[in-house]
Structures are given as C-alpha cells and as structure tokens.
Amino acid sequence: MMEAQANTSRISRRFAELGQAGEMGIVAYLTAGDPSFDATRQFVLAMAEAGADVIELGVPFSDPLADGPTIQRAFERALKNGATLAGVIHLVREVRNSNSAANEVPIVLFSYYNPIFQMGLEKFAATAASAGADGVLVTDITPEESEDYRRIMIAHHLDTVFLGAPTSTDERLAKIAACSSGFLYLISRTGVTGAKDTLPDDLPALLRRARSATQLPIAVGFGISLPGHVSVLGGLANAAVVGSVLVSEIEKASANGSSQASIDEAATAIAERIRSFKSAARAGLSRREVAT
Numbered sequence: 001m002m003e004a005q006a007n008t009s010r011i012s013r014r015f016a017e018l019g020q021a022g023e024m025g026i027v028a029y030l031t032a033g034d035p036s037f038d039a040t041r042q043f044v045l046a047m048a049e050a051g052a053d054v055i056e057l058g059v060p061f062s063d064p065l066a067d068g069p070t071i072q073r074a075f076e077r078a079l080k081n082g083a084t085l086a087g088v089i090h091l092v093r094e095v096r097n098s099n100s101a102a103n104e105v106p107i108v109l110f111s112y113y114n115p116i117f118q119m120g121l122e123k124f125a126a127t128a129a130s131a132g133a134d135g136v137l138v139t140d141i142t143p144e145e146s147e148d149y150r151r152i153m154i155a156h157h158l159d160t161v162f163l164g165a166p167t168s169t170d171e172r173l174a175k176i177a178a179c180s181s182g183f184l185y186l187i188s189r190t191g192v193t194g195a196k197d198t199l200p201d202d203l204p205a206l207l208r209r210a211r212s213a214t215q216l217p218i219a220v221g222f223g224i225s226l227p228g229h230v231s232v233l234g235g236l237a238n239a240a241v242v243g244s245v246l247v248s249e250i251e252k253a254s255a256n257g258s259s260q261a262s263i264d265e266a267a268t269a270i271a272e273r274i275r276s277f278k279s280a281a282r283a284g285l286s287r288r289e290v291a292t
Contacts, residue, residue, distance in 0.1 A: 009159050010134045011106040011182035014053055015217040015238060024234055024281040025053035027219050028274060029110065029243030031074035032057040033083025034250060035258040037091050039266070043250070044095050046267040048102035050274035053239065054183075054219075055102075056137070059088050059111035065140070070244040073251065085115040085124070089131045096132035108135040108161060108182070121149060125156040135159030135182045143179045150179060161185050166206050170213065177214035185241065186210050187222045207236045227280035234281075242277055246270050 018025045028047045032040050044055055058071065060078040067075070088109065095102045109128060116124045116138065128136065136158055141149060143162065153160050159182030164173050166187065177184055188203050203220070210218055220233055221241030230240045253266035 009182060011159050014106050025239035026277045026281055027054040027056060027239050027241040028052040029056040029058060031060060031071060031078055031247055032088040032091055033060055033078035033081060034074040035077055035254050036081055037087055039263045041091060041094055042263060042267050043270055045098060045100045045102050046271040047274050048105045050271040051278040052274050054106045056108045056110040057088055059085050059115050061112045070247050074247045085119055089127050092133050093131040106134040108137055109133050110137045113138050113141050121152045125152045125158060129156040129158055135161050137161040143175050146179060163187055164210055170209055173210055173213040180216055183217040183219050184214055186218050186220050188220050204236055227276045230277050230280035246273055
C-alpha cells in the first residue's frame with residue numbers, strides 16, 4: 001500500500017510551531033454554507049482572528065452517516081440554501097484573498113466521498129489546491145480503497161487526513177497512520193459527532209495506542225465541547241477538534257432567521273468559544289510536553 005509522503009505543508013508547519021511553543025492546537029469545524037457562504041466566510045475570519053490553528057470546512061451532504069443531529073441539521077440548512085462542493089472551494093479562495101489572519105490558517109476540506117467522486121478526483125484536487133486548501137479528510141474512504149485518491153491528492157500537495165477510532169486495532173491504526181499526512185484525526189468515542197459533557201475513560205489508552213503507531217500530530221475529536229476537555233487532553237494529544245458546539249451557536253443565533261444581526265451574533269459567540277478553548281490550550285495541563 002502506498003504511504004503518504006512527508007511534506008512541509010501549512011498544516012505541518014502549524015503543528016511544528018505549536019510543538020515548539022508546548023501548546024495544544026485547536027482545530028475548528030464549521031459546515032460551509034450554513035446559513036450561507038457569506039456567513040461562513042465571516043465565521044472563518046472570526047475563528048482565525050480568535051486563534052483557531054486549523055479550520056475544517058464541512059462539505060454539506062445529504063446522508064451524513066458519521067454526524068450527529070447538530071451537524072445533520074447544518075447540512076440540511078446549507079443544502080436548502082444551495083451549497084455545493086464547488087461553492088465550498090470558492091469560499092476557500094475568498095478566505096485566502098481576505099486581508100486577515102485567515103490568509104495563513106490551514107484549511108482542511110471535510111467531506112464524504114460522494115461529492116468528490118461526482119466532481120472527479122483530479123478536478124477536485126486541482127481546484128481545491130489552487131483555491132488554497134491544505135488538506136482533505138474524507139470520512140467514508142478506507143485505506144484499502146484510497147490509493148488513487150491519495151496519489152492524486154499528494155500530486156497536488158494536499159494532506160490526506162484519515163480517521164482512527166476506538167474500535168481500530170493496533171494493526172489498523174498503523175495502516176491508517178501510514179496513509180495520513182498533516183495529522184491523524186482520532187475519534188474519541190464510538191458513535192456520531194456531537195457535544196458531550198465528559199470524555200471517555202479509555203481515551204488516554206487509545207491515545208497511547210495511536211501514538212505508538214505514528215509520529216504525526218494527533219487531533220482528538222467527537223465530543224470535545226468544553227475548555228476542560230482541552231485541559232484533560234494536554235500532554236496526550238497535539239490538538240482538540242471542536243465542531244458541534246460551534247455549529248450549535250450558528251443554529252441558536254439564526255433560529256429566527258439569517259439576518260446580518262444574527263450572523264454577527266453567531267460570529268461573536270463562535271469567536272468567544274475559540275478564545276476559551278485556546279486559553280485552555282495555553283495553560284494548565286495542556287502545557288505538558290506531549291508524550292511520544
């Protein structure tokens with residue numbers, strides 16, 4: 001099986017900077033196009049200014065098997081408003097052309113395989129790379145089925161991020177890691193995405209297993225919703241992925257419509273969330289040297 005090639009991508013450079021600072025990263029997820037692409041652009045700029053280290057833009061899809069109710073509803077809103085993969089890529093280009101901190105924040109396109117397949121792997125990779133995307137995470141492609149996908153992404157200098165899970169054996173984690181570049185996304189629990197009050201008791205053991213399989217940075221997601229979760233992950237993971245808790249702020253602010261006032265309210269709430277997570281990442285347990 002073809003292994004992912006090491007590179008000096010924007011993602012890799014950001015994690016290197018975080019490592020030198022002894023700081024955990026915050027990977028922030030939003031569904032692109034919810035409630036509109038103009039709104040998402042404002043949210044991305046706000047998250048970058050607030051200190052998000054990597055931004056994941058979710059590509060809306062009609063059958064999101066890995067996602068919980070919060071993100072499912074965001075997909076529905078975005079699709080209802082005409083969001084497409086081409087529109088998401090155009091959004092990346094607009095973000096890169098902005099005069100803001102978002103110019104340099106790494107951007108990962110988070111998608112199911114079907115929209116990419118429909119566009120065509122080569123066209124997708126070429127347009128995503130030229131727009132300024134840095135990596136791709138496809139939730140429902142396995143290492144065994146990914147050789148063409150990875151070959152084309154690598155040719156366009158896009159990192160390929162894969163998911164490891166609590167159900168993954170040590171052998172499986174090694175195979176997943178060998179296909180990954182940029183970072184390894186480790187799912188904290190079985191089930192779907194969604195904010196949780198506590199982290200699983202067996203998460204430290206899972207992180208140790210993943211660390212034995214790779215030297216890539218490890219980002220933990222699914223259920224990260226509180227600054228205390230970030231602190232608990234200090235010294236174990238390189239980054240925490242926050243998603244549903246941010247998407248829920250958009251849903252709350254736009255409950256009575258998607259006026260500019262509600263979008264501004266959501267942007268402010270999202271930025272405050274990011275700042276609180278970054279504060280936890282810069283202090284306390286999160287300052288411990290990451291175990292190797």
